[in-house]
Amino acid sequence: MSSWVEKRSAVVAETTRSVELVDCDVHAQATEAMLAGYLSSQARRMLERYGRRTPRVTEWYPRARHAGMRVDAWPGKPGHIWGSDPELTREQLLDEFDVDYAVLEVLSGQDCYDHPDFAAEWNAAVNDWQLDEWLSFDPRFRGTIAVPHEYPDLAVEEIERRAADERFVAVLMPASAADQLGSPKYWPIYEAATAFGRPVAFHTGGYVDHRGAGYPSFYLDYHVGNGIVMQSQLANMVAGGMFDAIPGLRVVLTECGVAWAAALRWSLDAAWELMREDHPRLERKPSEYIDEHVWFTTQPIEEPEHPQHLVYAISQARLESRLLFATDYPHWDFDSPKQALPRALGPELRRAIMCENALALYGLPRERTR
Amino acid sequence: MDAIDCDVHVAPASYDALFPYLSEYWRQYITEAGIRLNGVAHAYPRGVAPAAPSSYDELASGVLDRAPAPRAVVLNCVTGFETHRNPYFAAAVASALNDWMLSEFLARDERLRASLIVSTVSTDDAVSEIERVGEDPRFVQVLLPVRTDLPWGHKSNHAMFAAAGSAGLQVGLHAWGRAGKAATPSGFTTTYLEDYLGNQPIAQAQVLSFVSEGVFERFPDLRVIVSECGFAWLAPLLWRFDKDWKGVWREVPWVKRRPSEYVREHFRFTTAPAHLPAEPAALDQLLEMLDGPDQLVYSSDYPHVHGDGLPALLDRLSGEQRRDVLWATAATLYRLDERA
Numbered sequence: 001m002s003s004w005v006e007k008r009s010a011v012v013a014e015t016t017r018s019v020e021l022v023d024c025d026v027h028a029q030a031t032e033a034m035l036a037g038y039l040s041s042q043a044r045r046m047l048e049r050y051g052r053r054t055p056r057v058t059e060w061y062p063r064a065r066h067a068g069m070r071v072d073a074w075p076g077k078p079g080h081i082w083g084s085d086p087e088l089t090r091e092q093l094l095d096e097f098d099v100d101y102a103v104l105e106v107l108s109g110q111d112c113y114d115h116p117d118f119a120a121e122w123n124a125a126v127n128d129w130q131l132d133e134w135l136s137f138d139p140r141f142r143g144t145i146a147v148p149h150e151y152p153d154l155a156v157e158e159i160e161r162r163a164a165d166e167r168f169v170a171v172l173m174p175a176s177a178a179d180q181l182g183s184p185k186y187w188p189i190y191e192a193a194t195a196f197g198r199p200v201a202f203h204t205g206g207y208v209d210h211r212g213a214g215y216p217s218f219y220l221d222y223h224v225g226n227g228i229v230m231q232s233q234l235a236n237m238v239a240g241g242m243f244d245a246i247p248g249l250r251v252v253l254t255e256c257g258v259a260w261a262a263a264l265r266w267s268l269d270a271a272w273e274l275m276r277e278d279h280p281r282l283e284r285k286p287s288e289y290i291d292e293h294v295w296f297t298t299q300p301i302e303e304p305e306h307p308q309h310l311v312y313a314i315s316q317a318r319l320e321s322r323l324l325f326a327t328d329y330p331h332w333d334f335d336s337p338k339q340a341l342p343r344a345l346g347p348e349l350r351r352a353i354m355c356e357n358a359l360a361l362y363g364l365p366r367e368r369t370r
Numbered sequence: 371m372d373a374i375d376c377d378v379h380v381a382p383a384s385y386d387a388l389f390p391y392l393s394e395y396w397r398q399y400i401t402e403a404g405i406r407l408n409g410v411a412h413a414y415p416r417g418v419a420p421a422a423p424s425s426y427d428e429l430a431s432g433v434l435d436r437a438p439a440p441r442a443v444v445l446n447c448v449t450g451f452e453t454h455r456n457p458y459f460a461a462a463v464a465s466a467l468n469d470w471m472l473s474e475f476l477a478r479d480e481r482l483r484a485s486l487i488v489s490t491v492s493t494d495d496a497v498s499e500i501e502r503v504g505e506d507p508r509f510v511q512v513l514l515p516v517r518t519d520l521p522w523g524h525k526s527n528h529a530m531f532a533a534a535g536s537a538g539l540q541v542g543l544h545a546w547g548r549a550g551k552a553a554t555p556s557g558f559t560t561t562y563l564e565d566y567l568g569n570q571p572i573a574q575a576q577v578l579s580f581v582s583e584g585v586f587e588r589f590p591d592l593r594v595i596v597s598e599c600g601f602a603w604l605a606p607l608l609w610r611f612d613k614d615w616k617g618v619w620r621e622v623p624w625v626k627r628r629p630s631e632y633v634r635e636h637f638r639f640t641t642a643p644a645h646l647p648a649e650p651a652a653l654d655q656l657l658e659m660l661d662g663p664d665q666l667v668y669s670s671d672y673p674h675v676h677g678d679g680l681p682a683l684l685d686r687l688s689g690e691q692r693r694d695v696l697w698a699t700a701a702t703l704y705r706l707d708e709r710a
Binding site (some may be wrong): 063064065176177178179180181183207209210211212213214215216217218219220221223224225227228229231232233235236239240257259260262263264266267268269270271272273274275278279300302303304309310312313316332333 | 418516517518519520521523524525552553554555556557558559560561562563564566567568570571572573574575576578579582583600602603605606607609610611612613614615617618620621622643645646647652655656658659675676677679
């Protein structure tokens, strides 16, 4: 008969597991009522009287079926919407696919152009709700710090408030804002994130009004266009000198595709050769800054007819150590961990994408308790 | 180069050159308001780009008389991409530019073809201009800027495509144009480098628009030639476009085939700028991803400079492919077979 100590260590062995799958883009979505409980009476009054004053992107570009969500993503609970119920996300994502860590990106504050006081409270509420309902609910959930990005001083305060909690693994920014994201206006946010050892995750969406080609008519163009917006942002980040100014900065371009990166590197390097004297602050080729500072999440990963072409695109852009797997649960274009990555990528690269790159970037423990 | 050059720039040196083709009202308007050709100056600052030829003699010494002589040249005058939004002025300037190109260039050399300038702020006026001079076979395409208030595929532009089709014209979609609230899809730029590269993502958004709005279902003979916006970005864009369409096709039921099929059939891209990888193996991969160079047509983009990517690309092509890129594809596109 085994001793109590032996029994106990057997239990410990059973309850730890080597991490194999990190999902770097999962959406928890609060209803306004859920966040209202965290607001001051003044902010709640503003919300009750005037509502959210920034139009949602879904009002610009309605999603024709199931509001753009997985059909099975609505919890059968009163007061809940898709993405608002951690139990359902645990069942449909964490348990079904054996996800070891799921990085939450709560987009409720991404398009907040309200008064600074309200914007600060609103984003703080997003983080409180994330903490109470999700990070405390299951240790596999990891958070990102929502910030009132148009008011960088307030954003920095919010980062400082959350930074001690290591469950928040990144600072969340939109992929489009009032100014270009490489603008010095936003650098204090990036500096604070870097000082606290957090990458900055730029998630597709945000400000809709910048339109080099005008407003498209359809969600199809808008959604494919998210990759186009990110190309323009990355060019601005590099040309604006932010990677020189903040040497330790790590950015994660989220939900914008990956395969366009090679062509952008070539064009940036070519243009820099033509005009390098006009950019004295850029001491190195643009592609070198991208190599050093930029990560990409996979979903919605491009699907060429010949999977080998995706391998080409990844190697041309040197993304082998920079790709982070993501499902984008519960959105309609969910990429399944079992099916999304083509076998052409090979087992080593797949393992890097599914977990190794994320473990290294976010400093997550390699073993976790079940 | 023994080629059909699909993008050579000409531009009047100032509005004075257009005065013979403008009414007294517009001559006064220009003079009293002190209007200059600022749009071109923003796109091609003098310190970066030499001025485009403003006369036949300048064009001859810069392009036409150089050996080996080009088989044919398509002239683009982007002077019409001005910042002002007065639709009446835009229509008058478009007509004056076309008349200026006819007498200054097209009447003087059989090898010359040109893009037809139209108002880019009024579809009615664009249609009128196409009806006025578009039947002239020396005009081969309608010139449109990539930067717009509304993407070109939008239904409000379809009457223009119908008129272009009736006149036997294609569409030439060219870099630059009138900036809206911001010139890029991410906001205001702070450097010329961003403006310059911004043409490439903006062109991508236009490619999406032509397909998603069903332009090629309505106008199956229409071809769109994208100039000075690069092409290395095309394959990844189409992979994403096809993937999204599979999910949300119900929103655009008139898109009957995979988006990439329309793009391969209907779009061509000029070879300048050729911002390409340095390694030959990566170039070969790129050509494979593009399904070969069938969509590429040669342009020098004279007098603009984009680096020296093209020779490396041509080196990776077979003799037949090189011939196609340099002139055969363009000859078919612009119906120049008999001349070439």
